[in-house]
Amino acid sequence: MGNVTQRMNHIFRPDGKAFIMAMDHGSNFNVLPAMKDPRKMIREIASAGADAFLSTVGMADKFAESFMGKGIILRIDGGVSYLGDHSKPTCVVATAEDALRLGADSVITMSFPGSQFEHEILSALSKVVLDCHKWGIPVTAEALPRGFEKAEDSRTPDNIMFACRQSVELGADIVKTNYTGDMESFRQLTESVYAPVVILGGSKKVPELQLLQEIRDALDSGAAGIAMGRNIWGHENPIGYTAAIAKLIHEDCSVEIACKEMNKKIAF
Secondary structure, eight states: OOOHHHHHTTTSOTTSOEEEEEOOGGGTSOOTTTTSOHHHHHHHHHHHTOOEEEEOHHHHHHOGGGGTTOEEEEEOEESOOTTSOSOSOOEEOOOHHHHHHTTOSEEEEEEOTTSTTHHHHHHHHHHHHHHHHHTTOOEEEEEOTTTTSOOTTTTOHHHHHHHHHHHHHTTOSEEEEOOOSSHHHHHHHHHHOSSOEEEEOOSSOOOHHHHHHHHHHHHHTTOOEEEEOHHHHTSSOHHHHHHHHHHHHHSOOOHHHHHHHHHHTOOO
């Protein structure tokens, strides 16, 4: 059955860092046309240097061989879509046993303190942690103050830090969250959260240099890596981008060297 530490070691390399490719968007958002052929994309990104994947149930079930032995973090909340009226929260739709059957090394669920549905979402996270830990499955919490609701304080450094700290207090083993925007506040966050913190990319398309610099700054402030997707798999050169980011995370290189790696990997 394995235990939490063994499974964490399948996501994080011996240097304690992880490049997690987020490909779980299709359970809620439209991923077409960029992710038309996930089987091919997963395999190519796995080969290019991703350590683990945020996966949907469908991908884990249908494309097991494409992950090439990399870590799988299974999205277990859902039940809503971007076409809906946002009047209901996401709910947990898969169990620890389902995650084991699908070969997952971890599960991921939301943690939205201060959101309209905080009671349902935070209670669900607590239950998922207790359920999964019985089976030795680590839990990843996506910690976002107020969720995706528009509010002036939804992404302040203090509130992001609270959301992350609360997630580990509820038992999360990995925390996925926003970069706070500056190294000082993010170092304060990583020093106050007793679990690895990985930064997300978000839905906005960000210029390559800006994204690579943000990753570099986050790593230098204690981040354990990234869990990003759309900016990378939606890019014209996802393979080169993956290779560049892997170098940044695991070889501790500069943004300049990462950019060279990216251009080197452009296929003609």
